[in-house]
Amino acid sequence: MKRYPALLIALHWLTALAVVIAYASSGNPAESHDLFDALIGQVHVISGLAVFALVALRLPARLLLGTPAALPAPRWQARLARAAHIALYALMLLVPLAGWAALADETATFTLAGGIALPLPDAHASWVEWLGETHETLGNAFIWLAGLHALAALVHHNLLRDATLLRMLPLKALAR
Ligand code: HEM
Numbered sequence: 589m590k591r592y593p594a595l596l597i598a599l600h601w602l603t604a605l606a607v608v609i610a611y612a613s614s615g616n617p618a619e620s621h622d623l624f625d626a627l628i629g630q631v632h633v634i635s636g637l638a639v640f641a642l643v644a645l646r647l648p649a650r651l652l653l654g655t656p657a658a659l660p661a662p663r664w665q666a667r668l669a670r671a672a673h674i675a676l677y678a679l680m681l682l683v684p685l686a687g688w689a690a691l692a693d694e695t696a697t698f699t700l701a702g703g704i705a706l707p708l709p710d711a712h713a714s715w716v717e718w719l720g721e722t723h724e725t726l727g728n729a730f731i732w733l734a735g736l737h738a739l740a741a742l743v744h745h746n747l748l749r750d751a752t753l754l755r756m757l758p759l760k761a762l763a764r
């Protein structure tokens with residue numbers, strides 16, 4: 589069985605982890621009433637920015653390393669999987685960017701843990717207002733699509749019993 593290159597497997601699972609953390613910590617990072625709120629806000633922004641950084645690494649790595657050929661599947665399934673993957677890549681880029689714009693709409697400055705001020709775009713620019721307003725909706729759509737994608741992977745593994753999930757798993761022993 590031809591597996592995904594190790595780097596792409598690592599980036600896939602690190603991204604999945606960062607997305608789950610960003611979603612679990614979502615709220616308004618610019619509005620903190622106590623230390624706990626402030627901590628959750630930091631976690632949201634840092635994990636969300638990590639999603640962007642990971643996909644910015646992953647797209648060129650994918651181009652350079654390539655991916656294993658698609659497993660045989662009915663045409664509709666192959667098309668649906670491809671469309672879902674493209675949409676997931678788009679959301680990995682767009683949701684953090686929209687979050688960055690939403691943050692600029694909410695506050696003039698945001699200091700990351702460690703004291704670094706996060707550069708923010710001009711809140712008066714019309715693209716910033718517009719993009720910022722889409723953040724919550726896009727973030728929710730992202731989680732739904734990722735959930736359906738994970739469900740499809742489990743259906744392949746448990747019902748169709750093919751190698752779709754195995755070739756994306758990090759451990760060789762598990763992927764046998
Ligand atoms: C994959 C990454 C991310 C996901 C899935 C995500 C998801 C969400 C969701 C679902 C909400 C709405 C929460 C609620 O109102 O109950 C939210 C709010 C917010 N997020 Fe994110 N977020 C991500 C990344 C980011 C990043 C990178 C930033 C900042 C740089 C950010 C800043 C904000 C802000 C300011 C809000 C409150 C304003 C609003 O609801 O539009 N987010 N996020």
Ligand code: HEM
Pocket residue numbers: 600603604605607608650655669673674676677680734737738739741742752753754756
């Ligand atoms: C937020 C979470 C996730 C995101 C954003 C995501 C995104 C993606 C993307 C974009 C691909 C296409 C890879 C490529 O060809 O370049 C992919 C492949 C894959 N993902 Fe995920 N994924 C997530 C979570 C999961 C989870 C939880 C599972 C398993 C339960 C999973 C299982 C797989 C499998 C098996 C493949 C390979 C599909 C194939 O070869 O056709 N993913 N994922």
